[in-house]
Amino acid sequence: MSLPLMIFAAGKGTRMAPLTDVTPKPLIPVGGQTLLDRALALGDQAGVGRIAVNIHHLGGQIRDHISGRDIAISDESDLLLETGGGLRKALPLLGGGPVITMNPDVIWTGPNPISALLSAWDDARMDALLMLVPLARTHGRQGGGDFSLDAGSRLIRKGDLVYGGAQIIRTDRLGEIPDAVFSLNRLWDLMIAQTRAYGLIHGGEWCDVGRPDCIPLAEGLLDA
DSSP states (O other): OOOOEEOOOOOOGGGTTTTTGGOOOGGGGEETHHHHHHHHHHHHHTTOOOOOOOOOHHHHHHHHHTTTSOOEEOOOOSSSOOOHHHHHHHHOOOOOOOOOEOOOOEOOSSSSSHHHHHHHHOOOTEEEEEEEGGEEEEEEEOSSSEEEETTTOEEEEEESEEEEEEEEOOOOOGOOOOSSOTTTTTHHHHHHTOOOOEEEEOSSOOOESSTTTTTHHHHHHHHO
C-alpha cells in the first residue's frame, strides 16, 4: 500500500534558538544529515506516494533545499496554520484519502516507523493510527507521556506512551473544525470519541530534537 506523505516543516523552532535564528529547524544537521532529509529518506524507504512539505519560518531555505525533487510545497508564509490547519491547506497536494504525516524534528532507531504504520493500518476500522514510544525509550523528552492503549489498541488520553510524530490519518473530518489555525489534537479527539483512533508501539528508540542540547543525544543514539 502506498499513501501520500505530509512533512510538517513550517514551525518557528523557537526551542531550538539560537540555531533557528538563521536556519529552519528541519535543515539543522544531525549526524551529517538534515532532519528533513532523514524524514524524506524514511518515506522513500517505505515507498510512500506523493510528498508535500509545508513552509513558513525561513521557508525559502527549505524551498531551495528540495528544489528539483518531486516534492510539493504548501506555503504558509502568510499565516502559520499549526498541524491541523496545515494539513487541511495541503490536501489539494495530497488527495482525499488517508495521509501519512511526519514531524521531522525527531530521530528514530529500529524499524522504519512509516513502514510499520503502513503494515498495521486497517482501512476498515481505523481513522487514525499513531506511532507511540514508551516513555522509558525516549530521549530528550521533557514532560510525561501522551496516551495509553486499551486492550484493542485504541487510544486513551494520558499515559506513558509518547506520540512520536508519525501517523496515518483520515482527512475527511478536517472540514468539521471551523478554525483556520488548529492542532491535529482537535481531530484526534473526534476520532477517540468514536473509538476510531489507534496506536502502534515503536520497536526502537526515539529522540526529540527540539533543543540544541538534544542534538548530541540524537547523534549518540545514531552511533550506538
